[in-house]
Amino acid sequence: MNTLPRLVATDIDGTLVRGDRTISPRTIATLERVTGSGVPVVLVTGRPIRWLNQVYEQLSAPIPAVCANGAVIYDPDTDTPVHTAPMAPDVLSRIAEKLRAEIPGVVLAVEIEDSRHMRHEAEWPVRYDTGMPTIRVVGSPEEITAAPAVKMLARSGSRDADEFAALVNGALRGLAEATHSSYSGLVEISAVGVTKAAGLEWFCRQHGVVAADVLAFGDMPNDLPMLTWAGRPVAMANAHPAVLEIAADTTLSNDEDGVAAYLEKVFGF
Structure with missing residues (x-):
């Protein structure tokens, strides 16, 4: 250029x-x-x-x-x-099933309604949105996958960020895109091709x-x-x-x- x-x-x-x-x-x-x-x-x-x-x-x-x-x-x-470009509930369900099976202790959250709202499991650390009405803990694991989501987020304790991202990518290959943007054990999951x-x-x-x-x-x-x-x-x-x-x-x-x-x-x- x-x-x-x-x-x-x-x-x-x-x-x-x-x-x-x-x-x-x-x-x-x-x-x-x-x-x-x-x-x-x-x-x-x-x-x-x-x-x-x-x-x-x-x-x-x-x-x-x-x-x-x-x-x-x-x-x-x-x-x-x-x-x-959201992920449908059935895709989210398959993603969650694979992650829970292959990464014991993984904690999940989803960005829904075009990322204006977030739903997360009880163990999820809410750091920046504490007290906001758009952020809510789910009542059951199934609720995480109940609505279309533009992003799913996965955490797993103190794992190295690069290693955790590689682990998630391996588990979800062909099913979703997985990447990360922090040095903590947080992986961001999007629809295939997104x-x-x-x-x-x-x-x-x-x-x-x-x-x-x-x-x-x-x-x-x-x-x-x-x-x-x-x-x-x-x-x-x-x-x-x-x-x-x-x-x-x-x-x-x-x-x-x-x-x-x-x-x-x-x-x-």
Whole structure:
């Protein structure tokens, strides 16, 4: 990509936001200049819709988002999911059955209603949504799989994140996509073919943008499909080794405004 990108895609956590969950004034100003130049910016995240306000409240204007690792395309101007790719209850049931059989002690949760609501088993640690009415413990294991879900989440004690993800992938091969975006034993499960790349590609098709014209930033394994697909994949300095290995370029860490620094260089700001 020797010319300016036609679209900029960026992950949120570990990429756009700093360790304290804030977006720096420099980054906010740079994103404004990029969009002001006519190049759209899209958030591509594992986050559910209900966690996007933490970002939008810091920006001068909300920008579109590919949420739930590609399962939900969200228009913040109308507060509407314009495209979703949920897993049906029968698929969720097969996933849960396999995980419970092959990983004793696994704890499950699901993102439902386009990721506006979450249902979780009693052992699930609720860390950021404590007391929210959209988050509820299920009354029985079967309730986890009772409604379509855009994402299933699996935890298993203190297992190494990469090892646990590999274990889940092995159990679910051909049945679902499994990835992770944290260094704890948490795996995120989506429908077959649903990844950040698939969600971003769907968004780009609606806007006449091809992969070669996309500049993308990421830091964790759930970003790998997007970074492999994009014409210019950029890893954060703080990125997971697997991301650093495949990226065409690197930038500073998220705490050093790496996204802003790279965009300033590309656009000549």
